Amino acid sequence: MAQMKAADLFNLAGQVALVTGASSGLGHRFAQVLAANGAAVVLVARRAERLAELKMLIDYEGGRAMALEGDVLDRAAMMLAFDAAEQAFGTVTILVNNAGIAHRGRAVEMTEAEWRRVLATDLDAVFFWAQEAARRMLAANKRGSIVNIASILGFAVSKGTVAYATAKAGVIQLTKALALELAFRGVRVNAIAPGYIKTELNREYLEGEGAKMTRDIPAGRFGEERDLDGTLLLLVSEAGSYIAGTTIVVDGGHMLALRGT
Numbered sequence: 001m002a003q004m005k006a007a008d009l010f011n012l013a014g015q016v017a018l019v020t021g022a023s024s025g026l027g028h029r030f031a032q033v034l035a036a037n038g039a040a041v042v043l044v045a046r047r048a049e050r051l052a053e054l055k056m057l058i059d060y061e062g063g064r065a066m067a068l069e070g071d072v073l074d075r076a077a078m079m080l081a082f083d084a085a086e087q088a089f090g091t092v093t094i095l096v097n098n099a100g101i102a103h104r105g106r107a108v109e110m111t112e113a114e115w116r117r118v119l120a121t122d123l124d125a126v127f128f129w130a131q132e133a134a135r136r137m138l139a140a141n142k143r144g145s146i147v148n149i150a151s152i153l154g155f156a157v158s159k160g161t162v163a164y165a166t167a168k169a170g171v172i173q174l175t176k177a178l179a180l181e182l183a184f185r186g187v188r189v190n191a192i193a194p195g196y197i198k199t200e201l202n203r204e205y206l207e208g209e210g211a212k213m214t215r216d217i218p219a220g221r222f223g224e225e226r227d228l229d230g231t232l233l234l235l236v237s238e239a240g241s242y243i244a245g246t247t248i249v250v251d252g253g254h255m256l257a258l259r260g261t
Contacts, residue, residue: 009239013038016089017236018081020072020129021099023050025199026149029225030096030232035063037233040089043067044081045099064089072099072125082132093144094236095133097126100149100167107162115163122167127174134178134187143186145236148175150193152251156258168193172247179245188244190235195251197223219252 017034021027023045035041035058043051043065051067058065066088070077085092100122103114130146137144153161154168172191179189196213198206206213206222214221231248234240249255 010233010237011038012094012233012237015039015093015236016042016085016091017094017096018042018044018085018092018133019096019098020044020125022054023047025201026194026197026225026228027096027098028054029228030098031065032058032061033229033232034094034096034236035065036061037237039094039236040064041066042081042085042089042092044070044072046071072129073120075128078129078132082136086136091136091140091142091144092133093137093142095129095144095146096232096236097129097146097148097171099125102161102164104160106160110162118163119167119170122164123170123174126171130174130178130189134182134189137187138182138185144188145240146178146182146187146189147232147235148189148191150175150191150247152193152195152249152255152258154193154247155249155255175247176245183244188235188240190240190243190245191247192228192231192235193247193249193251194228195223195249195254197225197227199225216257217252217254218256219254221252223250223252 017039019027019031022031022043031041031043043054045051048069055065055067068081068084070081101118103118126148133146148171150171151168153165154172157165175189175191182189228250231250
């Protein structure tokens, strides 16, 4: 049997990817990586101007993309996003459930509204977007991949993140449950659990007050957005065709230190 080259193994030509929360941070990077490796990419987020800029960048680099303003909590916007994707490129065969929000504060001071806001965005929306993507892949008899973005806080907690940590733990279990039901139909569901990754949203904090946390990371540094490229491509491509229900931790070994405390 001829050996496959990496460029062929990770080639996403003919795939249609939808990335939520694509206007900044990890979602922005995920969309670029998917487009650079051949997928047509549907960009979904609330900030239309940022999406338009990203679409222009992907177009300039030779990729294909469309930008759709929408909130992941808006079910009507979700349906419109999948409909528009199908009309422009075909059935979505890769979903990256990336949109999410964080919070800080003591559990005893958290309001019901804030709890519901975080769980709705970080867990409920992940399920409903995955559900709709799976329904459409099955209806079109398409094989595909759903990647949910979890967190190391889904395994271990830190003070002040009760709702976020709970939601991300839910994402990890949701990933397993969906994979159990869908893998036999060719729809693989997996998750990525990043550690602390520098993005435009947290870079100032991590390079300032938060820099001391690197003492607890065996790799000795925070992650960069590019550190997730390989994991994403593995899970959405033929390279990961036998991976289902798995959460891959990408954290520079941080979980090792957390488990030791």
